[in-house]
Amino acid sequence: MTRFTLTLAAAATALTLATQAFAGDQYIDETGFAASGYDVVAYFDLPQSDPGQPQPAAVPGKAAITAEYNGATFAFSSEENREAFLADPAKYAPQYDGHCAYGVAKGGKVPGNPNLWRIVDGKLYLNITKNVVSFWEEDIPGNINLAESNWVSIEPKERSTSTIPKFTSSAPVN
DSSP states (O other): OOHHHHHHHHHHHHHHHHHHHTOOOOOBOTTSSBGGGBOTTGGGGSOOOOTTSOOOOOOBOEEEEEEEETTEEEEESSHHHHHHHHHOHHHHSOGGGGBBHHHHHTTOOOBOEEEEEEEETTEEEEESSHHHHHHHHHTHHHHHHHHHHHHHHHTTSOOOOOOOTTOOOOOSBO
16 A cells, blocks of 8 residues: 555544544433334334325334444334444444434434334434424425534534323333
8 A cells, every 4th residue: 555545544544433422322312222112123124105295103122132323222023123323334224323304404403213213325313393394395405405504503402302292102012
């Protein structure tokens, strides 16, 4: 390797480690699990509804099949889903550390409801209430752009400790 290549590799590694050190924690509700104990890999196998229509229900994870990532425990419905997650956790973890995507677009961290989800360009987004979903869906690309811009300053802040309104998780299951 050339000296230039080694310098670039060292700089990229340092930047990655510095970014990880300042990352905020995953949203965790009263279940003690990320995504309220639902299997984040399973979303990618569910049929996705058109905007304005409810999404299929999230798939409950199992309390005995878990993995740690970003300061949280994730539960999975199968060992295969757990292995897929471990191979690439950033691919499956909800965006904005599991906080509401529309909330981040508006400048804050509020909980994400695992039953109010959408996959856009291979990324999982959660929202907090059905009303918020309707605002989110009015301009999904614009809201993602706003959220991405806001996330830089919001991410290092403490995760939300609020309860998801009108939601009780039945996951993970035993």
